[in-house]
Amino acid sequence: MRKTAQSDNTSDRTGRRRATSYDVAELAGVSQSAVSRVFQDGASASKAMRDRVMVAANKLGYRPNAIARGLITQRSNMVAVVISKLTNLYYPEVLVQLTQHFSEQGVRVLLFALENEGDTRKVLEQMLQFRVDGILTAAMFTPEQLETIENAGIPVVFYNRTLKDQLVSSVRCDQEEGERWLVDELVAAGHRTFGIVEGPPDSVVGLERKTGALNELSAQGITDITSVSGDFGYETGRACFAQLMKKRGSPPDAVIAANDVMAIGCVDEAREGFGLRAPEDISIVGFDGVGPARYAAYDITTVRQPVHRMTQSAASMLIERIEDPELSPEKRSFSGKLIRGGSARLKAEDA
Amino acid sequence: MRKTAQSDNTSDRTGRRRATSYDVAELAGVSQSAVSRVFQDGASASKAMRDRVMVAANKLGYRPNAIARGLITQRSNMVAVVISKLTNLYYPEVLVQLTQHFSEQGVRVLLFALENEGDTRKVLEQMLQFRVDGILTAAMFTPEQLETIENAGIPVVFYNRTLKDQLVSSVRCDQEEGERWLVDELVAAGHRTFGIVEGPPDSVVGLERKTGALNELSAQGITDITSVSGDFGYETGRACFAQLMKKRGSPPDAVIAANDVMAIGCVDEAREGFGLRAPEDISIVGFDGVGPARYAAYDITTVRQPVHRMTQSAASMLIERIEDPELSPEKRSFSGKLIRGGSARLKAEDA
DNA sequence: TCTCGGTTTGCATCCGCAGTCAATACTGCC
DNA sequence: GGCAGTATTGACTGCGGATGCAAACCGAGA
Known part of the structure; x- marks a missing residue:
């Protein structure tokens, strides 16, 4: 036989034993199986039974133990x-x-x-x-x-x-496709020299975006490409742009950043560090479509993930x-x- | 007696029964308790035992079942x-x-x-x-x-x-204190008329910030205060600023937004909608110290939560x-x- | 009233592991 | 070599609920 419901149910402070289906069964005068069935979805139980059990359960504040249920159901x-x-x-x-x-x-x-x-x-x-x-x-x-x-x-x-x-x-989200769109649009608008701001090396997403952009640039016959790599953050976005300028000496026509946040960093660094304004002096695009990309001060050209x-x-x-x-x-x-x-x-x- | 380890251990596809401590015990030729002890922190087991069990466990890919453990330990x-x-x-x-x-x-x-x-x-x-x-x-x-x-x-x-x-x-985070600082600084710098952009009504944090600001403004003897309320988002930040202008007719000296994102919205709406620049024409402060508040285009004056x-x-x-x-x-x-x-x-x- | 088919209900077990208790294996020491 | 003392080990039980199976029950038709 199992334990009987504890006698003193109200006074001890913490860690009080929670009510089990046995407690409910005892109070309702039914079997534990019955209680179990009432609390299951597809189980059969008469309305009378259901009611009696629910009353007892509420009185005891009973809640099925998902842990125990998981053990037996293997889910x-x-x-x-x-x-x-x-x-x-x-x-x-x-x-x-x-x-x-x-x-x-x-x-x-x-x-x-x-x-x-x-x-x-x-x-x-x-x-x-x-x-x-x-x-x-x-x-x-x-x-x-x-x-x-x-x-x-x-x-x-x-x-x-x-x-x-x-x-x-x-x-x-098809990153390559998105980068292809961006590259095609940029090339069609006359951009010929490109800077790429990559994501961190161990990011799959970053990698896909980079290769997507590079492939399409190459397909478009663009060869003047400079890449640097960051970590998806704002600060490295800025640092990357500066590095890009240092590497090239002159600004590229367009910068393709691996995400919006770095694109924002690039926009800021271009303006503050080099007096270049987007889009007049340089085009900068990102990827993701995050909230800040929509802020009026940036209004990043990007691809939004659904x-x-x-x-x-x-x-x-x-x-x-x-x-x-x-x-x-x-x-x-x-x-x-x-x-x-x-x-x-x-x-x-x-x- | 419990079940014996399944005979065909390699061929059936999915849902294969995971190894239990009994399986490990049987393979290692020890008792289940022994296996249990080996996988516990403070339990005693000889090195020999430990080794035998671990070998068997690894062979079977055994991992203690945290569900079952939780059931018995009540944790x-x-x-x-x-x-x-x-x-x-x-x-x-x-x-x-x-x-x-x-x-x-x-x-x-x-x-x-x-x-x-x-x-x-x-x-x-x-x-x-x-x-x-x-x-x-x-x-x-x-x-x-x-x-x-x-x-x-x-x-x-x-x-x-x-x-x-x-x-x-x-x-x-002591929101009232933070708002007090902001208000004090703003008042000390000569601001006398204020706009308050509140958070959503059911946000406790938003409420604390609002009352913090209002209390201190009142303590400083400021009476020209206009409030509007938003939902912590960028768009409502913009809408709130516009609404503030409509309500007042003229811009307040300073706007206290319930968070940084709305402060950013206010900055944008002030500039784009009303030709007002922060901080030259108007002061705008936020709260939180989130990433975008640090973007160069905004550089929001705010209180950062630790x-x-x-x-x-x-x-x-x-x-x-x-x-x-x-x-x-x-x-x-x-x-x-x-x-x-x-x-x-x-x-x-x-x- | 009796039988048959379909529901409800209860009994007994099991899920996998931890911890109690008693049995056993070592250890050092005289 | 024998013994007390300690470190290991194993048998057994229970955590709380789900479920197969058989008993009990219910209503209806004969």
Whole structure:
């Protein structure tokens, strides 16, 4: 026999034992199974039973223990969301929206924040120990780590990064395409010499943007290209522009920055450090479409990622794969949207 | 007797049963308790035992099940972190730093994001079901909800909000003090007419800032004050400034915005909509010290919150109370730091 | 009133691990 | 070599809830 409900239910201070289904069952004069069924979705219970149990449960402040439930059902109802400092958290939206999407589906978010993208080891260990039902990651994992995850039977969805030749699901914004648009517009408007402000070397997104830009520049026959690399932050954006000037001696016709924040840094440094105004003296473009890019003082020409659709997709793809583990991987790539801001001289938009 | 390790360990695809301590015990030829001890911190086990178990564990890819462990130890090793869209997530830092601080202490973060601060009901229910060990919240709870939490014996720490007369722990930045500094500086520099751009009505932080400013203005004998209210966003910042002008007919000497982003909006609207430049024609101040406030085009005069120390404190206060539930509540209030930017005319700083 | 099909309900077990207690294995020392 | 004392180890139970199965129940048709 189990314990009986504690006699003194009101006086002891803290750490009081929480009511269990047995307590409720006893008070309601039914079996524990009955209580369990009342608190399940598809279970059968008569209305009378339901009522009696609910009354008792409310009286005791009973709440099913999700931990215990997870143990028996083999479903924790938690997913791991992995971000790194590098992650363009400039949209907190990503995280908030993701969490809300999951929430609506009854899935809880266990958050893992990496100092830098290399710290995946410990984090992976934790995710496995907590038996998360799925993983949504904006940080890279090594093939070995992926195999570990695969072996554990945990579905994964990558956010804005994808491993070539790896059979994994991912949601991303097509960075190359976006850069192609920017380059085409700039070239069509007559720009011939280019500066590239890259992101940090270990950022997949940064890399994709850089190669996207370089490929298209090369396709367009542009050869006068100078690159420097930063860390996605405002200060390095400024530093990068200065470095670019030092390297070249004279300003390029256009600067392609790996994200909006660095583009903003470039605009400021161009003006304050070199008396160059965008777009009159130089064209500067970014990527992301974050809030500050829309501030009137900058009005950055950029490509906006469809954050809402991306997070929505990511969440639902992951949930689908949790419910049906046999589902094959899927890679979704979203086009961004070109924002014709005022920081670059582009060809007039065709009507 | 328990099950024996599955015979076919390599071929079935997904959802393969994960190795348990029994599997490891069997392979290593020891008892389950032994395995359990090897994977615990303070438990005693001979080196020989340790080695044998680890070898077997590695061979099987065994990882202790944190869910099961949580069930037996009555500690989930998870804390709930509650944010609302309103939360000044403009520093994703808050979240990332918090998560890292908790991480270092072996505590996992279960994230709850509210659409608006009123949605605490469902969220609270979830937190209780998941048996989080503690709650760190940047959203308000009603006294009844607090009582529920208290009854469940779960420690809580409020971030940048505190209930008067409630016996709860909190960490906050002293908003009133910051506003007092700003007002004093502005008045000392000769400003006599003021515009106040408030935050959204249901934001505690916004409210504190507003009353802080109003109190000090009144203490300084300033009476020409016009207020309008926004939602902490850039666009409403602009709208608010326009509204302020419409209400007054002429610009105030200074505008006190409830946060930096709205201050930026005011700067832009003043310039673009009314040809007013800060600080020559008008002084505009914000609050928070977020990244964009430092961009050269704005250089907002503001008060910076000591985010790092605040998150650090919040995390450690919560953890302390998890480890010792008898610890009495504690309210920590941090002073911000006045940033003498270029968006407001202040009296010269005394040497 | 009796039987049949369909619901409800209760019983017994198990999920994976931690911790208690008793049994056993070492250790040093006389 | 024998013994007290300590360090390890194993058997067993319970954390709180879900679920297969069989018993109990209910209503309706014969």
